[in-house]
Amino acid sequence: MNEMQLIDINIVSVGPEIILLAAGILFLFFKLFPAKLSRYLSVPAMIILFCLFIFLPFFRDNNVAGFAGAIKWDNTSLLFYILLLFAALLAIMFSHGKLKDNERAGEFYFLLYVAQAGMILMVTARDLLIVFLSMEILSVSLYVLVGMFRAGKAQMEAMVKYFLLGSFSSAVFLMGLALIYGASGATHFDSLYPATISSLHMLALFYIGVVMVLAGLGFKIAAVPFHMWAPDAYEGADESVAAFLAAAPKIAAFAVIYRLGMIMNLYTVETLTAVIVVMSAGSMVLGNLAALKQTMLIRMLAYSGIAQVGYMLIGILVLPQSGAAALLFYLFVYVFMNMGAFGIAVFLSREKGGNVAIDDLAGLAKGRPLVAFAMAVFMISLAGIPPTGGFFAKFYIFKSGIEAGYLGVVIIAVIATVVSLYYYFRVIMAMYMQEKEEGARWGSAGFDFLPAVLFLCAFALLACGLIAPHLLSSLMPGEAH
Amino acid sequence: MTTTLALIIFAVLVFCVAIGVPLLSYFIGRKPMTPEKSVPYECGMDPIEQEQGLVSVKFYKIALIFVIFDVETIFIYLWAVSAEQTGVFGLIEIIVFIAILFIPLLYAWHKGDLQWE
Amino acid sequence: MGIYHFLGLAFILFAIGAVGFFVRNNIIVLLLSVELMLNAVNLVFVSFSRYLHGLEGQIFVFLIMAVAAAEVAVGLAIVVSIFRMFKTLDISKMNLLKR
Numbered sequence: 001m002n003e004m005q006l007i008d009i010n011i012v013s014v015g016p017e018i019i020l021l022a023a024g025i026l027f028l029f030f031k032l033f034p035a036k037l038s039r040y041l042s043v044p045a046m047i048i049l050f051c052l053f054i055f056l057p058f059f060r061d062n063n064v065a066g067f068a069g070a071i072k073w074d075n076t077s078l079l080f081y082i083l084l085l086f087a088a089l090l091a092i093m094f095s096h097g098k099l100k101d102n103e104r105a106g107e108f109y110f111l112l113y114v115a116q117a118g119m120i121l122m123v124t125a126r127d128l129l130i131v132f133l134s135m136e137i138l139s140v141s142l143y144v145l146v147g148m149f150r151a152g153k154a155q156m157e158a159m160v161k162y163f164l165l166g167s168f169s170s171a172v173f174l175m176g177l178a179l180i181y182g183a184s185g186a187t188h189f190d191s192l193y194p195a196t197i198s199s200l201h202m203l204a205l206f207y208i209g210v211v212m213v214l215a216g217l218g219f220k221i222a223a224v225p226f227h228m229w230a231p232d233a234y235e236g237a238d239e240s241v242a243a244f245l246a247a248a249p250k251i252a253a254f255a256v257i258y259r260l261g262m263i264m265n266l267y268t269v270e271t272l273t274a275v276i277v278v279m280s281a282g283s284m285v286l287g288n289l290a291a292l293k294q295t296m297l298i299r300m301l302a303y304s305g306i307a308q309v310g311y312m313l314i315g316i317l318v319l320p321q322s323g324a325a326a327l328l329f330y331l332f333v334y335v336f337m338n339m340g341a342f343g344i345a346v347f348l349s350r351e352k353g354g355n356v357a358i359d360d361l362a363g364l365a366k367g368r369p370l371v372a373f374a375m376a377v378f379m380i381s382l383a384g385i386p387p388t389g390g391f392f393a394k395f396y397i398f399k400s401g402i403e404a405g406y407l408g409v410v411i412i413a414v415i416a417t418v419v420s421l422y423y424y425f426r427v428i429m430a431m432y433m434q435e436k437e438e439g440a441r442w443g444s445a446g447f448d449f450l451p452a453v454l455f456l457c458a459f460a461l462l463a464c465g466l467i468a469p470h471l472l473s474s475l476m477p478g479e480a481h
Numbered sequence: 482m483t484t485t486l487a488l489i490i491f492a493v494l495v496f497c498v499a500i501g502v503p504l505l506s507y508f509i510g511r512k513p514m515t516p517e518k519s520v521p522y523e524c525g526m527d528p529i530e531q532e533q534g535l536v537s538v539k540f541y542k543i544a545l546i547f548v549i550f551d552v553e554t555i556f557i558y559l560w561a562v563s564a565e566q567t568g569v570f571g572l573i574e575i576i577v578f579i580a581i582l583f584i585p586l587l588y589a590w591h592k593g594d595l596q597w598e
Numbered sequence: 599m600g601i602y603h604f605l606g607l608a609f610i611l612f613a614i615g616a617v618g619f620f621v622r623n624n625i626i627v628l629l630l631s632v633e634l635m636l637n638a639v640n641l642v643f644v645s646f647s648r649y650l651h652g653l654e655g656q657i658f659v660f661l662i663m664a665v666a667a668a669e670v671a672v673g674l675a676i677v678v679s680i681f682r683m684f685k686t687l688d689i690s691k692m693n694l695l696k697r
Contacts, residue, residue, distance in 0.1 A: 025584055029588070029591065204485055204486075204489060208489075
């Protein structure tokens, strides 16, 4: 019996998490080192994330499983894992040079790594209980991250709102999990469907459970009935944390929804489809309408992120077929365009200090043409205009939606896209058409770390647009499990 | 199927009652907030002095650290119940678990949160 | 006493917690409501575990208790720092961020 258990555990399946946690603990005790080093702490933090890419070949086509099947790597989870690493790398780059004292810096990277470990666990988990555990690891560290910098009243308020709604959502998720357990007698993804068939009289209970689980995950992706926390939390948090918050947890939660959809949609469950249609259409309509009247850049991006989630949820509807590749491609593009736009906010708030309004972008094209160009690419991509990656992402999602017969949702999505052009182009107009009033000029135009990173992001988006068809075919997951 | 239906009807009723009663009192109840209501009750007399002295934050710190370590010990109870069945493997597992618990303790110590003065 | 009695009690507790979360203003009471919801979930797990003659449900309860403790510890730390800054725990008084 004992040997069996030892084989079941398979430490390799949680290798990345263990490395991240060990490195994070090292950062935590970093206080012992000389204080000057803390500004450069982001360098080892980035190097460790790069090292995690070395793990990739181990997992490719290998289906490493551990903990009696509760954790399993396949090529799809590998793709989500790469996306998460990209998001974390960008967040660390944005925070570079921000942390001046050792204690804060160590704690920041520790929390970031713990959140990252939680998300990787979430992506590879095959048991809903493990999903809950990893979601809590992620959330608890994010609650603290939101209120970490600039301890003012607004930050504390953002933190407490995010914390309260987050813990409420995890309670809802857990209730759904309990109902699923009661209806099917199992929490493992693979055993959900057969178990429900064998106990048909519990099916209604099972569906209520799935809907509640989706509601809990909806909080993490900020889809519409559960989106209230997003703009406040993003505005209150430091910009680099907000960038991380806007991309990484969404990727991880989408990975779980993807798995659920893979199982549920295979056997056509109308209730699930109805829930996702409502979430998707609501996110697109409300997100875009609310974004129209925003004046602050971060809040505008927050609402635009809600709208983007609505587009991505269309991919979930058509999952077993073409939706999977379209969704993964959309997430891939989303990481770059959304985090890039937040990176611009990081850059501007560093130049200006304080929160950035859209009008503050005026004259950016003259002062810093490259930064303005990058921002223009992000906005065009978010709006979904060729030749950027954003266009192809939307195109494939809409196409797969129409092919599967969800014409109504796609029509709403197209109208929402047209509406969204207004506020994305307002940013571009501000940068290129408006003159900056006299006063503060933009800083020196010499080489700087952050603009270079942003420019690379913009370049990646344009490249995504050029090689989109090829990329899409390679993203196609080969197997269902 | 009928039992499940009964359960669902019951659940819906429960939600309606639980939401309905507070809403009812919210709409038809009167809630005058007089200053007397917010004063601590001291046998009907006016309080002599406001007993709102703030407790030092170090109590909270110790209490929080206690709460975490206190609750994490439930896993040790679980192990203790099944120690004979799990054998050496279980022993190694629980040692790893306690070693992980030691890291936050060390960190709290390191930051000086365990010091009273 | 069948499983429906236990489930009914759990649903009532869950609903009380959920409603309390939305109608109350004090952060501590909000935290209490969330705890009530989590404990309702624990009750559901235990009663299903009994009903299905499996042990997993009871193990889940221990895990949930540990996770909830971690969450509450963070929450109480946030509450302490909120009180030091705002001098109140009324969530409706916190409206610096534009809504």
